[in-house]
Amino acid sequence: xxxxxxxxxxxxxxxxxxxxxxxxxxxxxxxxxxxxxxxxxxxxxxxxxxxxxxxxxxxxxxxxxxxxxxxxxxxxxxxxxxxxxxxxxxxxxxxxxxxxxxxxxxxxxxxxxxxxxxxxxxxxxxxxxxxxxxxxxxxxxxxxxxxxxxxxxxxxxxxxxxxxxxx
Numbered sequence: 001x002x003x004x005x006x007x008x009x010x011x012x013x014x015x016x017x018x019x020x021x022x023x024x025x026x027x028x029x030x031x032x033x034x035x036x037x038x039x040x041x042x043x044x045x046x047x048x049x050x051x052x053x054x055x056x057x058x059x060x061x062x063x064x065x066x067x068x069x070x071x072x073x074x075x076x077x078x079x080x081x082x083x084x085x086x087x088x089x090x091x092x093x094x095x096x097x098x099x100x101x102x103x104x105x106x107x108x109x110x111x112x113x114x115x116x117x118x119x120x121x122x123x124x125x126x127x128x129x130x131x132x133x134x135x136x137x138x139x140x141x142x143x144x145x146x147x148x149x150x151x152x153x154x155x156x157x158x159x160x161x162x163x164x165x166x167x
Contacts, residue, residue, distance in 0.1 A: 003031060009085070010091040011037075011090065015048055015133050015137075017133075017151065025069065026065075034068035051073055079113040090117060091119075093124055131149055
C-alpha cells in the first residue's frame with residue numbers, strides 16, 4: 001500500500017505529550033507521507049506547560065520522524081489554521097465511546113466551518129488506550145511513576161515542572 005500525500009494535521013494541547021499521542025502519530029505516518037502536529041495555545045484549558053515547552057516536548061518526542069513531522073503552534077479556530085495552511089485532513093485519536101461523542105461533534109462543526117476538511121479517527125494500541133495527559137499529570141503529581149506513559153524526555157520535564165510548582 002502506498003502512502004497518501006496530503007496536508008495532514010494532528011491538533012491538540014499535548015500537555016504533556018504522551019505515548020498515546022506518539023502512537024497516533026506513528027499510525028498516521030503509516031497512512032500519510034507526513035503530518036503537522038499543531039500544538040494549541042489553549043484558552044479553554046490551563047496547561048501545566050507553556051506553549052513553547054509543549055512544542056519542544058513534541059519535537060523531542062518525534063525527533064526520529066523529523067523529516068516527515070513538523071511541529072507548529074496554533075491559536076484560534078482549527079479550521080482557520082487548516083485553511084491558511086492548505087491542509088485537508090485532521091487526525092484525531094479515539095480511546096472510548098465518550099471520546100467519539102465529543103470528537104464527532106467537533107468533526108461535524110469543523111466540516112460546517114470548512115467543508116474541504118475531513119477528520120480521520122485513529123485508535124491507539126491497547127497499551128495506550130487509557131492514557132490522557134490529565135491522568136499522567138495526576139499520577140506524576142502524586143509521585144507516581146509515569147515512565148511507561150510518556151517519552152523519556154517528558155519524564156524529566158514533568159518532574160521538574162511539578163517540583164517548581166510546589167515551591
